[in-house]
Amino acid sequence: MKxxxxxxxxxxxxxxxxxxxxxxxxKATAAQTGKLPxxxxxxxxxxxxxxxxxxxxxxxxxxxxxRVMGTCIIHFTLKEDGAITNAKILKEVGGxxxxxxxxxxxxxxxNAPGYSQEYSVPVNFKL
Numbered sequence: 001m002k003x004x005x006x007x008x009x010x011x012x013x014x015x016x017x018x019x020x021x022x023x024x025x026x027k028a029t030a031a032q033t034g035k036l037p038x039x040x041x042x043x044x045x046x047x048x049x050x051x052x053x054x055x056x057x058x059x060x061x062x063x064x065x066x067r068v069m070g071t072c073i074i075h076f077t078l079k080e081d082g083a084i085t086n087a088k089i090l091k092e093v094g095g096x097x098x099x100x101x102x103x104x105x106x107x108x109x110x111n112a113p114g115y116s117q118e119y120s121v122p123v124n125f126k127l
């Protein structure tokens with residue numbers, strides 16, 4: 001009877017150790033690392049991209065009046081020649097912020113990456 005319990009305990013320990021060893025740490029996403037993949041195609045890199053977004057935003061009157069703050073996310077396709085197509089709002093915080101973020105992202109000019117890729121860009125609104 002004791003041998004049976006020892007074998008069950010040993011088997012359980014073996015399989016538990018195997019599953020723990022098989023688990024790996026998840027890869028860091030762009031949101032966790034703070035780097036935007038699309039910034040590599042923007043002249044001047046990420047700092048220049050973020051600065052241009054912040055400089056171009058005209059805070060919507062309704063959002064300013066209601067003190068709306070947050071992050072809007074705009075999704076778009078960057079074509080081979082650097083043009084933006086199929087831009088759409090994935091997340092907005094209200095008060096016209098989504099439309100303003102969409103307008104500002106559509107003004108961006110990227111270098112030609114040579115391939116088509118889909119990206120999402122966060123646009124921050126803060127009073």
